[in-house]
Amino acid sequence: MAEYRFPVDASQIMLFARAIGDKNPIYHDADYASSTEVGGIVAPPTFTQAAAQYDPGFPLRPRIGEPWFGSGREPTGAKPKEKAGDAGKGEGAIGQSARVLHAEQRFQYFRSIRPGDVLTVTTRPGKRWEKQGKRGGTLKFSESVSEFRDQQGELVLIATMVGVETGQAVSQS
Amino acid sequence: MTLRARQLNVGDTHSETVAHNLTRTQIVQYAGASGDYMPLHTDEVYAREVAGYPTVFAHGMLSMGATGVMLTNWVGDGRLTDYSARFTRQVWPGDDLTATATVTAIDSIEGQYFIQLDITTVNQNGETVIDGKATARIDP
Structure with a gap:
């Protein structure tokens, strides 16, 4: 069970809102936000994805001085290993992540997230199941459940991610 | 804005365009903001x-985030209690996305009203890219 801290600041909320194309001033204008029902800047509903920035084991972030599997001189850098290791542990995790697509996501909200919150994120594996793919082959689904708690230990949000492991690129049509 | 149970009916819908001619730059922006640098999304x-x-x-989560813009614009800030999505089809550069919420139920639990919503986000060809659900607190 992985655990880390996710400090929430106003600039990260602003950048995240820009990236999803949300111009709602509740995400960047403190004066406007203070006049609303929520009473201040809050985070958009999917903001906790940005917790990845603080996850020490997050495999989809280049590490300084380490090989990265995106293109440089060659189309790919580090070659993913065939046998995936534990999530968050070295090259095996990158190899695994490169074949896992995001299939489903759920958020359960208990209160709004605000700048100044320091959330503790605890992630545990959830259910696992298999399904036959439309084009043959077995699709392997797995859940990862993250609880976000505040400084008082109160539950703020539960994020459930469902990943699907695929053997090949999914066709466009 | 505040939704009121007495002004809503099952079957009511709300729709918004949440992406128009999606750019590779916006995908890069999302990678930077979320911290998900998977090269599939940013490295041609x-x-x-x-x-x-x-x-x-x-990123599927960019589509879910953009769909969330429609949701919070309609139900208000800090009103969602649950929001889930299945990513049914990839979203490519150049796509237009239209997100729609449909009221499936209006419930009252201990005096607090909630709406249940079905969510569908489609691309410019009418193909579903997100199939989801949400619940929000609303006023009486």
Whole structure:
């Protein structure tokens, strides 16, 4: 069970809102936000994805001085290993992540997230199941459940991610 | 804005365009903001030559985030209690996305009203890219 801290600041909320194309001033204008029902800047509903920035084991972030599997001189850098290791542990995790697509996501909200919150994120594996793919082959689904708690230990949000492991690129049509 | 139970009916819908001609730059912006630097989304050379896709495609969570813009614009800020999505199809650069919420139920639990919503986000060809659900607190 992985655990880390996710400090929430106003600039990260602003950048995240820009990236999803949300111009709602509740995400960047403190004066406007203070006049609303929520009473201040809050985070958009999917903001906790940005917790990845603080996850020490997050495999989809280049590490300084380490090989990265995106293109440089060659189309790919580090070659993913065939046998995936534990999530968050070295090259095996990158190899695994490169074949896992995001299939489903759920958020359960208990209160709004605000700048100044320091959330503790605890992630545990959830259910696992298999399904036959439309084009043959077995699709392997797995859940990862993250609880976000505040400084008082109160539950703020539960994020459930469902990943699907695929053997090949999914066709466009 | 505040939704009121007495002004809503099952079957009511709300729709917004949440992406128009989605750019690779916005996908890069999302990678930077979320911290998800998966090269499939931002690295054209990797996506084509290594992964075998025609080009890069958006993070599923970018589509879910954009769909959330429609939701919070309609139900208000800090009102969602649950929001889930299945990613049914990839979203490519150049896509237009239209997100729609449909009221499936209006409930009252200990005096607090909630709406249940079905959510569908489609691309410019009418193909579903997100199939989801949400619940929000509303006023009486």
